[in-house]
Amino acid sequence: MKKQEQYVDNWIREQTGLGSALTAENLRAWQQERVREAEIYAAEHAAFYRDRKEALLSPEPGQHFFITAEDIRRRPEDFLCVSPKEIARIITIPTSGSTGRPKRIFFTEEDLMVTADFFTPGMAYMTEPGQLVTVFMEGEQVYSIGGLLRIALERREISTRVHGFVHDLKEAEQAAQGADCLVGVPGQMALLAKAAPKLRPKTVLLSGDYVPQSVVRRLESIWECEVFQHWGMTETGYGGGVECGAHCGYHLRDADLMIEIIHPETGESVPNGTWGEVVFSAFARKGMPLLHYRTGDIGRFCPDACGCGGVLPRLDKVMGRIENTIFLHNGDAISIHQLDEVLFALDGVHDYAAKLKQNPEATLSLTIEGDADPDMITEFIHKKWSGLEIRVNSGIVERKRKRSIVREK
Ligand SMILES: [Zn+2]
Incomplete structure (x- = not known):
């Protein structure tokens, strides 16, 4: 469809103030300044960073500062930079193991509105004003994924129906009826397509850490729709990156996150096109800024240019987790x-x-x-x-x- 549009790039041009000077190099320099400011802010306000101030602000040559999921599990409140009463939402992520503590991520209202600000251009690739979107992800509260999508889409005069995760297929089919775009997790959308093959959404947005191509093909053939993919996790503040109409990697949320790919053993940044571990710094976050956070996801920057003509590096389809990958x-x-x-x-x-x-x-x-x-x-x-x-x-x-x-x- 709208292959030549650069909604996310344009949003980054505006947010960074780089305008027509936006290039991969200029963006990275801008992000490094923002990360530096966030490091100073975090070292002043959060116990975790204060205790590691030297390593964070002036690391020895060859040393790299990272935080891990384990650090957050151990003492999530040590990452807080504001008083607890300023926290609007706490997300608890259960651990896959039976003994590990869950991860808790804190957000202020402002932090969550920053996510909605990214959803607005991100959703523009697959929606048009006047359309209806049904969301099959959590959405009871204003600041849930569904609630934030609603806020983001309203700005472009798009209606949102938040259904929540699929439990009953008949109810889900009804909720999808007449929607131009469906948002959901791959397994559930694949199931819904089998159960309700007559639905005709124009587009589907799949989110989740691994989107099998077999699911994408199934949705495209049953519903005759265009399938888009999104990459993100609670730790990135839900949003992370989204495919454009050229379907060639995720256009990243570069105005809020600095994303790097490192060698999982040495911690060194790897050259573009090389696979490694995805690390991000959420420098725009005020409540709980995660800086140099190792996601455990395997990724790389796409070596080729995108069909939309965008100039920024895109994250290739995330391949899964480090622990399941052989380098x-x-x-x-x-x-x-x-x-x-x-x-x-x-x-x-x-x-x-x-x-x-x-x-x-x-x-x-x-x-x-x-x-x-x-x-x-x-x-x-x-x-x-x-x-x-x-x-x-x-x-x-x-x-x-x-x-x-x-x-x-
Ligand atoms: Zn593109």
């Missing part, structure tokens, strides 16, 4: 999610198991259940990972609840 010596990385995308796209692959050995060249051994041609499998994998040595054999695969690539010594 190859040639700068590539591989995960079970990515292998799923490649292999399950082949009709002849019913199931498979994967092992990877690095010493130092990487060899991937696959056991394929089904009747796919081994040469075709090798060819498909080489398209994505040209440096891998591939061995394919056929056989019955053990069913595992949690699948992963087995690392061989």
Whole structure:
């Protein structure tokens, strides 16, 4: 649809005051100044940063200051820069493990309105004034995702119906009836498409840390719609980045967040195009500024220019979590999610198991259940990972609840 529009870039031009001087370099310099100001502010107001003032404000050469999810879990209130009565919303994120403490993230009203300010241009790629959007994400309160989308969309005269997560498919179908755009998590939207194939949203926005391409294709073919993806998490203040109509990586919320990609072991920034860990600094946040926060997400900046003509680096589709990813010596990385995308796209692959050995060249051994041609499998994998040595054999695969690539010594 509106492939040439640069809603997020234009918003950044305005927010940063860089105007027509906006380039990747000028933006990064502007962000570094904002992060510096936020570091000084945080070191003055929050116990966590005050206790690590030296490391934060004047690190030794080669040293890098980072905060982790574990730091937040341990003492979330130590990150607070305002008095608790100024906090408008606290989000508790449960831990996947059984023993770990949940993560708590605090926001002031101003912090949340800054998120709505990003949603306005972000949603412009997939909506038009006069339309209706149904949101299948949490939205009871004003400052929830649904509530903030409502505020953001009202500014462009778009109506919002906040349904909340899908529990009952019939109710969800009714809520989606007549909507021009649906916003939801991938699994639930895939389920709704199967249950209500006659719906005809023009666009769907999927949010969630990993969006399988198989879900995108299913929605496009059943609903005949255009699917957009969003990247973000509670820690970024929900919003993080969104695809434009060229569907070539996330245009980032650069006026509020500085995003970097680091090598997970050395902490050094990696060159553009190299995979690493996504780190962000939420320098615009007043309540609980997270600075140099390691997300545990695997990402990279897209090496190619975007079809919309935007000049800023975009985050490529996030590949999943560090703990499930193997970094190859040639700068590539591989995960079970990515292998799923490649292999399950082949009709002849019913199931498979994967092992990877690095010493130092990487060899991937696959056991394929089904009747796919081994040469075709090798060819498909080489398209994505040209440096891998591939061995394919056929056989019955053990069913595992949690699948992963087995690392061989
Ligand atoms: Zn673009």
